[in-house]
Amino acid sequence: MDSITAGLSPMKGGDGPYSYTNNSSIQRQGVEIAKVLINEDIAEKLAINEVISSSKLFSIADLGCSVGPNTIIVVENIIDSVKLKYQSFCHNYQGALEFQVFFNDIPSNDFNVLFKFLPSDRKYFAAGVPGHFQGRLFPKASLHFVHSSYALHWLSKIPKELKDKASPAWNKGRIYHANASDDVREAYSAQFAKDMESFLNARAQELVCGGLMALIIPCLPDRWDFCEKF
Numbered sequence: 001m002d003s004i005t006a007g008l009s010p011m012k013g014g015d016g017p018y019s020y021t022n023n024s025s026i027q028r029q030g031v032e033i034a035k036v037l038i039n040e041d042i043a044e045k046l047a048i049n050e051v052i053s054s055s056k057l058f059s060i061a062d063l064g065c066s067v068g069p070n071t072i073i074v075v076e077n078i079i080d081s082v083k084l085k086y087q088s089f090c091h092n093y094q095g096a097l098e099f100q101v102f103f104n105d106i107p108s109n110d111f112n113v114l115f116k117f118l119p120s121d122r123k124y125f126a127a128g129v130p131g132h133f134q135g136r137l138f139p140k141a142s143l144h145f146v147h148s149s150y151a152l153h154w155l156s157k158i159p160k161e162l163k164d165k166a167s168p169a170w171n172k173g174r175i176y177h178a179n180a181s182d183d184v185r186e187a188y189s190a191q192f193a194k195d196m197e198s199f200l201n202a203r204a205q206e207l208v209c210g211g212l213m214a215l216i217i218p219c220l221p222d223r224w225d226f227c228e229k230f
């Protein structure tokens with residue numbers, strides 16, 4: 001398994017006023033908007049007859065799930081949508097399909113809060129998977145649906161040029177690239193490209209053939225003028 005030496009800090013756990021739980025309504029809106037697209041893709045593109053083996057088990061992973069409740073909304077929607085698809089394919093559907101959901105985040109994520117949020121009447125088997133999603137997290141060909149929202153823009157590390165005073169990409173101790181030189185932007189961009197490549201390589205091995213992946217990533221247009229917008 002790949003090891004990633006990231007000094008990432010988790011979202012604020014617990015359920016206090018500053019917790020992610022109580023400060024993630026913007027992400028919630030994005031996730032709600034994406035629901036429609038995910039449902040359409042499951043209906044049109046998921047090859048349910050090919051992906052389900054005789055065990056009738058459907059495995060979902062939410063990568064960078066944080067502490068909830070958004071992740072719970074996401075997985076319930078995916079499950080409902082897959083059930084609909086399965087019913088339309090298999091007319092004598094008798095609830096035979098079983099679901100297992102893997103909630104992944106970095107090891108310091110407050111999984112206890114997430115587990116407390118899980119509905120007691122949930123219709124799926126749940127497990128927490130600590131680890132960095134730039135590396136392998138699951139066995140080969142074991143997942144049917146991979147979801148990740150508002151997490152992939154987190155870099156696995158600070159590009160080293162940004163901390164090197166002798167480099168043209170030295171970022172003067174700042175952690176952002178607004179109004180920085182092109183060298184700084186390029187260093188961030190190169191790290192993002194590396195991280196995405198590692199992420200996609202890992203998922204390519206873990207997803208079953210015919211499975212689906214939904215990625216929601218916040219973006220800015222090229223050459224965004226920070227001075228004007230903020």
Ligand SMILES: C[S@@+](CC[C@H](N)C(=O)[O-])C[C@H]1O[C@@H](n2cnc3c(N)ncnc32)[C@H](O)[C@@H]1O
Binds near residue numbers: 009
């Ligand atoms: C803004 S939260 C998004 C939570 C949730 N997906 C949502 O849409 O509300 C981003 C999460 O990604 C996690 N994350 C960042 N880098 C990660 C990595 N390399 N591997 C796993 N999780 C990561 C963070 O710990 C954090 O919990």
